[in-house]
Amino acid sequence: MASVVISGDTSGTATLQAQAVAGNTVLTLPTTSGTIINTAPGTSSNLLTSDGTNWTSAAPSSLGVGQTWTLPTRVGGTTYTNSTGKPIQVLVGLGQSFSGSGSATVVVSSVTISSTSYSTTAGGSGVPYTIAFIVPNGATYSVSVSGGTNLGTWAELS
Numbered sequence: 593m594a595s596v597v598i599s600g601d602t603s604g605t606a607t608l609q610a611q612a613v614a615g616n617t618v619l620t621l622p623t624t625s626g627t628i629i630n631t632a633p634g635t636s637s638n639l640l641t642s643d644g645t646n647w648t649s650a651a652p653s654s655l656g657v658g659q660t661w662t663l664p665t666r667v668g669g670t671t672y673t674n675s676t677g678k679p680i681q682v683l684v685g686l687g688q689s690f691s692g693s694g695s696a697t698v699v700v701s702s703v704t705i706s707s708t709s710y711s712t713t714a715g716g717s718g719v720p721y722t723i724a725f726i727v728p729n730g731a732t733y734s735v736s737v738s739g740g741t742n743l744g745t746w747a748e749l750s
Contacts, residue, residue: 655679655726659749666746671699671734674727676750682727684735685744687720694739698723701731720744 659678666672666684674680688694688710695709706723727733737743 669736681749683747688740694741
């Protein structure tokens with residue numbers, strides 16, 4: 593089989609098309625970092641990704657594809673890691689158990705993405721609200737509560 597060389601600048605799109613043949617077809621890629629989308633006819637598209645040393649092939653990570661809602665046991669203030677291989681969505685129901693003030697803070701990969709505080713008057717306890725956020729694959733995440741705020745249902749699309 594002859595070698596094929598694709599050259600050009602460092603951005604843009606290049607298409608390599610080859611007629612299907614019986615047996616194994618090998619495409620040797622350079623050991624540089626980057627991503628290539630494999631769109632072989634009749635198959636799902638896979639991403640070929642390099643870390644600078646090795647190339648790996650995997651299905652694209654799309655939120656909701658092949659995922660289901662779960663109700664994991666979670667504790668406020670505890671840091672968790674998304675190791676699912678895909679981004680996940682998290683929904684956390686919050687309430688307040690007494691009159692006064694309370695707060696909730698969401699941190700993803702050491703970045704505070706939401707900080708909510710509120711206060712209620714006498715007899716105003718139980719004010720419910722929901723926080724929703726996306727956690728990239730490999731990222732850490734936590735929800736911390738203070739005052740009279742309590743965690744309700746914690747659901748993850750994972």
